[in-house]
Amino acid sequence: xxxxxxxxxxxxxxxxxRHFLENMEYMEYMEYMELNDExxxxxxxxxxxxxxx
Numbered sequence: 001x002x003x004x005x006x007x008x009x010x011x012x013x014x015x016x017x018r019h020f021l022e023n024m025e026y027m028e029y030m031e032y033m034e035l036n037d038e039x040x041x042x043x044x045x046x047x048x049x050x051x052x053x
Contacts, residue, residue: 041049
């Protein structure tokens with residue numbers, strides 16, 4: 001196989017990897033925000049933010 005045929009595959013591989021990493025970062029952010037919301041709700045009820053739900 002020549003280099004010209006391999007380049008699009010390598011490009012697609014990098015794009016897929018970048019999208020995967022972006023999705024992982026988004027999922028981690030959403031998990032953080034959910035935990036943050038739960039902590040805010042506990043504080044509003046007068047509980048400690050580190051108490052188990």
